[in-house]
Amino acid sequence: MNFSGWVFLTVSWGIIIGLASLCFIKVFSKKEVK
């Protein structure tokens, strides 16, 4: 894989893991639905 490939993989994974982590942290810190 060339350098640009690594950049695209890292940025894409970063965006997705970052978004999912933030969401789940927020979900578990908030109230539950009944």
Add this chain to the structure above:
Amino acid sequence: MKQGKKRDNWGSRLGIIMAVAGSAIGLGNFLRFPAKAATNGGGAFMIPYFVSLFLLGIPLMWIEWTLGRYGGGFEHGTAPGIFHSIWQKNRFIKYFGVIGIFGPLVIFIYYTFIESWTLAYSFFALTGNYSAITEQSAMQGFLRGFQGLEHNQYFNGLGTAYIFFLITFALNIWVIYYGIKGGIEKLCKWAMPLLFVFGLILLFRVVTLGTPDLSRPELNISNGFGFLWNPDFSALKSARVWLEAAGQIFFTLSVGIGVILTYASYLSKGDDVVLSGLTAASTNEVAEVILGGSIIIPAAFVFFGQADLQAIARSGVFNLGFVTMPLVLNKLPLAAILGFFWFFLLFLAGITSSVSLAQPAIAFLEDEFDINRKKAVSIFGVVSFLLCQPAIFFLGRGVVDELDFWGGTFFLVLFATIETVLFVWVFGMDNAWDEIHKGADMRIPKVYKFIIKYITPLFLFIILGMWFWQEWLPIIFMKNISCADRPFIVATRIGLAVIFLTLAALVRIAWRKKKLQGEKIR
């Protein structure tokens, strides 16, 4: 629905997030996404993909969650009632909502059959039915024999496939029978984590493949990832690549089907939809980009090389999943276990989607006809079982492709466009914005008010127009259908029209019945 009758509800917030994510995570995450990315610019594909995610997918997700919760407040769990609640003065709008029951029903009737292949192959992996096969053509023959498309040394008819279909269908009905909290939520709360565990094990195995054939050092796992991720920026100049990315986002998030409307209708008025919707969407993205993008294409590259893989990726997603992947896994130690993980992962992705596809029709019977769940599931079970049969017995005649076009593509985009226009322009953007934020655990950035009002509908109209002109017209006019298959395609279309008109008639009957009973329909 009569006053005082209690609708089903979710047991926990995590439950609905897992259920919506389960509905979205399907076979496409593991088969369609990597094939599309690899053949449409590699890493560069992620630019239009993320643009579509943030401008089309996530806004649509929020729209559907909000519409569903709003309609649930009036005891409507499906689009006819929800659309009516939004635009009470228009007596025709409920008929546009029929698409929200028709689409998932049509997808259900072929999806369950495909899902049953994954269950069968999970079994075959453990019993070693295909373990001796080492050639693409032989594995293709195994699949075709199993599907009943040819008689060969592996299968002598459709019998085995039909038994697995019956098991899969019964499992679906069993889960649905126990309702939202007791069936779907329970399933998704264990199936989703298990799917991720299987996916991570396979990802680890693929990443540690190294260079299996030392005489061909270029076939290594780094180059395998490179095949998928090395960007080809020239692809970005092609409108087709942008449309493919938008289409992938559309299909992967399960928006425009009607399922999210129904799931969200079981929320209470004060329950958050912003954070929950975003969490479900991001869970789907983890499964698609991280797991889906790291298993099949890099692994297949290592064993087959670039030229063969390009041909395989273009030959269709079923070849990737049911022909290429078993061949790859057969070359590894513990092939039976890894094969089981792969196909059972697909089965879990499938069943969490198919139960969601059944729910709108059942909710419609429960909410609009006051039928109890047991009876509604029985009616759905009998009707959908009969409707599944043409997809099984005429697979080779293009019936599944036809059902997928109308139920899983055409009406999907049309439905998303209708619901977006209704939400933004009829309900009004200010009302919509307030409704989205009721009980919200986070605020949506204000720029999304502009995006949801202008960009998302514009995006949808462009997709609708371009697809209609470039791809759909030849399908509608049966340009690439052989003369021998045309009667089957015409019969499928007549069948679909009958289903649609029957559902429209049922909507009319339900509304008339309520009117006669003096119920105020809101």
